[in-house]
Amino acid sequence: xxxxxxxxxxxxxxxxxxxxxxxxxxxxxxxxxxxxxxxxxxxxxxxxxxxxxxxxxxxxxxxxxxxxxxxxxxxxxxxxxxxxxxxxxxxxxxxxxxxxxxxxxxxxxxxxxxxxxxxxxxxxxxxxxxxxxxxxxxxxxxxxxxxxxxxxxxxxxxxxxxxxxxxxxxxxxxxxxxxxxxxxxxxxxxxxxxxxxxxxxxxxxxxxxxxxxxxxxxxxxxxxxxxxxxxxxxxxxxxxxxxxxxxxxxxxxxxxxxxxxxxxxxxxxxxxxxxxxxxxxxxxxxxxxxxxxxxxxxxxxxxxxxxxxxxxxxxxxxxxx
Numbered sequence: 001x002x003x004x005x006x007x008x009x010x011x012x013x014x015x016x017x018x019x020x021x022x023x024x025x026x027x028x029x030x031x032x033x034x035x036x037x038x039x040x041x042x043x044x045x046x047x048x049x050x051x052x053x054x055x056x057x058x059x060x061x062x063x064x065x066x067x068x069x070x071x072x073x074x075x076x077x078x079x080x081x082x083x084x085x086x087x088x089x090x091x092x093x094x095x096x097x098x099x100x101x102x103x104x105x106x107x108x109x110x111x112x113x114x115x116x117x118x119x120x121x122x123x124x125x126x127x128x129x130x131x132x133x134x135x136x137x138x139x140x141x142x143x144x145x146x147x148x149x150x151x152x153x154x155x156x157x158x159x160x161x162x163x164x165x166x167x168x169x170x171x172x173x174x175x176x177x178x179x180x181x182x183x184x185x186x187x188x189x190x191x192x193x194x195x196x197x198x199x200x201x202x203x204x205x206x207x208x209x210x211x212x213x214x215x216x217x218x219x220x221x222x223x224x225x226x227x228x229x230x231x232x233x234x235x236x237x238x239x240x241x242x243x244x245x246x247x248x249x250x251x252x253x254x255x256x257x258x259x260x261x262x263x264x265x266x267x268x269x270x271x272x273x274x275x276x277x278x279x280x281x282x283x284x285x286x287x288x289x290x291x292x293x294x295x296x297x298x299x300x301x302x303x304x305x306x307x308x309x310x311x312x313x314x315x316x317x318x319x320x321x
Contacts, residue, residue, distance in 0.1 A: 001027075001028050002014035002015075002016075002025035002026060002027055002028065002049070003025060003026060003027075003028055003030075004018035004020060004022075004023050004024075004025050004026075004039065005023055005026060005030075005038060005039045006018065006020060006022040006023040006039070007020040007022065007023075011025045013025065014026055014027050014047075014049040014050075014064060015047040015049050015063075015064030015066055016066070023039040023040070024039045024040065024041065024047045024049075025039065025049070026038045026039045026048070026049045026050060027049050027050040027062070029050065030049065030050040030051060031050055031051035031052065032051060032054075033048075033051050033059075034054060034059060034078070035059060035076055035115070035121060037061075037076070037115070038050070038051070038061075042063075042074065042113060042115075042123060042125075043111070043113045043125075045065055045067065046063045046064070046065055046072060046074060046125055047063060047064045047065075047066065048061040048062070048063045048074055049061075049062055049063060049064055050062040054078075055078075055196060056078065056080070056081060057077065057078055057081040057196055057199040057200070058075050058076065058077055058078060058081075058195060058196045058199065059075070059076040059078065060073065060074075060075055061073070061074040061075070061076065062074075062128075063125070070128070071128040072110065072125055072126065072127065072128055073107065073125070073126040073127065073128050073129050074123055074124070074125050074126075075123065075124045075125075075126065075195050075196075076115075076121060076122070076123045076124075077091060077121060077122045077123070077124075077195075077199075078121070079121040081199065082121070082122075087202060090199075090202050091122070091199065094167060094195065094198050094199075095112055095124075097162075097165040097166055097167050098162060098165060098167050099112075100165075101161050101162060101165060103157065103158055103161040105154045105155070105157055105158035105188075105189045105190060105191060106158050106161065106162075106190070106191050106194070107126040107127050107129060107190060107191070107192065107194075108126060108127045109124060109125075109126055110125040110126060110127065111124075111125050112124050112125070113125070124195060129178060129190065129192050130178070130180045130190070131178040131179050131180025131181075131188075131190060132178060132179060132180075133174070133175055133177065133178055133179075133192075134151075134174045134175075134177040134178070134179055135174050135175065137179040143187070143221065145222075145238060145240075145241060147186070147187045148221045148222055149244070150185075150187055151177070151179070151187055151189055151221065152217075152218045152221060152222075152270070153270065153271075154188070154189035155177060155189060155191070155214060155217070155218075156214065156263060156266060156267040156270055157267060158189070158191045159172070159191070159210065159214060159263040160262075160263040160264045160266075160267045162194075162263075163262040163263045163264050164264060167198065168198075168201060168207060168209075168210055169194060169197045169198055169201065169210045169213075170197075170200065170201040170204050170209035170210055170213075171197050171200045171201065171209070171210075171213070172197060172210045172213040172214060172217070173213065173217070174217060174220075175193065176191050176192055176193050176194065176197060177189060177190075177191060177192075177217075178190045178191070178192050207261070207262075208256050208259045208260070208261065208262075210263065211251050211259050211260050211261075211262065211263060211266055212251065212252055212253075212256075212259060214248075214251060214263060214266065215248040215249070215250070215251030215252030215253075215259070215266075216228055216229060216252045218248040218251070219232060219245060219248050219249065219252060222234065222238065222241055222244070222245055222248075223238075223245070228252075229252065230254075232245050232249060243273055244270070244273055247266070247269050247270055247273060251266050
């Protein structure tokens with residue numbers, strides 16, 4: 001059910017103009033709205049119909065686009081977070097570098113709008129997020145080695161696309177990983193909450209914290225151990241995964257200088273272990289540093305792996321032929 005926040009009239013359809021003509025209907029369980037934009041129209045296109053989550057930096061709205069009858073995700077940047085020119089520049093840097101990224105394991109950014117009556121408040125409109133967070137998925141599903149390799153590979157591909165643009169995420173975690181079904185793929189990955197994760201890195205100078213996070217997540221998936229993992233223990237039936245685990249042990253090294261400089265190199269090391277995307281193993285690739293404005297030109301571009309090779313790659317070694 002839906003309701004008008006102005007006249008309280010009920011409706012069956014959230015996101016439609018109420019009969020009173022003063023607002024659009026929102027979901028009954030719409031939550032608290034710090035920006036007071038529920039039931040209004042953003043950019044003459046999008047109707048926020050519920051608040052799903054908010055932090056010090058962002059507010060997540062479930063929204064609806066009536067013209068093409070589709071749900072969307074609307075992420076509003078808190079005006080209080082944008083209280084300095086340095087922070088506004090940091091946010092704009094994310095928009096400039098990531099707007100052109102079209103990668104299947106990341107949410108597609110549709111557009112960015114400034115709220116005219118809210119000082120320093122911006123909204124980013126993304127495709128709707130489906131599926132469930134990886135921790136929730138793991139609570140009811142047991143992953144075999146094939147699924148584990150497939151999930152790790154997708155995470156690496158997604159983050160590498162951002163690293164090629166010089167965008168880093170120092171606080172990546174399992175909560176950023178959503179699992180959904182796509183066609184015949186039962187564990188298709190979509191990375192979420194990346195804007196919030198990026199903003200949390202404001203003022204952090206280390207450029208390899210997200211490489212460490214991915215290393216820890218991969219090792220946790222492979223071993224079933226809780227993070228942080230300092231010593232890898234694989235069960236006998238998963239012993240064949242040790243060469244892959246060693247790659248992520250380097251990524252999760254407590255010594256920052258020993259880690260891969262970016263996820264581009266980490267992805268290439270992972271794929272090279274399966275003889276994919278072959279390149280010179282000792283090639284020195286430049287660091288994708290978010291604080292280096294030239295990094296998006298300096299990092300070697302990654303060539304996506306064809307689907308048939310991915311399927312081949314995700315088989316345990318004793319099945320490869």
